[in-house]
Amino acid sequence: MDQKRFIEEDFNGYLNQLIESHRLEPIQEGITKLVIDKGYDFLSIKQKKVFDYMIDTNTVDSCERCGSDIPFCEMFEALDNGGLCNYCQHMKEKLEYE
Ligand SMILES: [Zn+2]
Structure with missing residues (x-):
């Protein structure tokens, strides 16, 4: 998914839904919480990879x-x-x- 969409209005709400639904691996969940708190740009390159993969496997473009x-x-x-x-x-x- 295009990272440009990460700033869309409902993005954080969707991340919360993913966490609440317990679809995520513990490490994915931790990084997703970081994104909600601090934003995607706060992540390290390694964390971004985990997050990007999580998004690609949990969204429909x-x-x-x-x-x-x-x-x-x-x-x-x-x-x-x-x-x-x-x-x-x-x-x-x-x-x-x-
Ligand atoms: Zn349609």
Whole structure:
């Protein structure tokens, strides 16, 4: 994922969701807490590598269906629904249940 997105408004909120969901390894969790506290730029190169890997394995860059960027406020759901934005998830549910 592009590091430019780390300054998006909902990014820290998403990091908190990841910690609360206990998806992260202990070392990933520690570094994620550091990012919430001090910001990504505070990390050492080694810590950034761990964090980048954690982000790459715990985010969906763009929606599998429409290709638009998934905002961090929808990211947690997207992890569980196979990588869909809210809109496509909604459309999919509509098609399945109609
Ligand atoms: Zn979509």
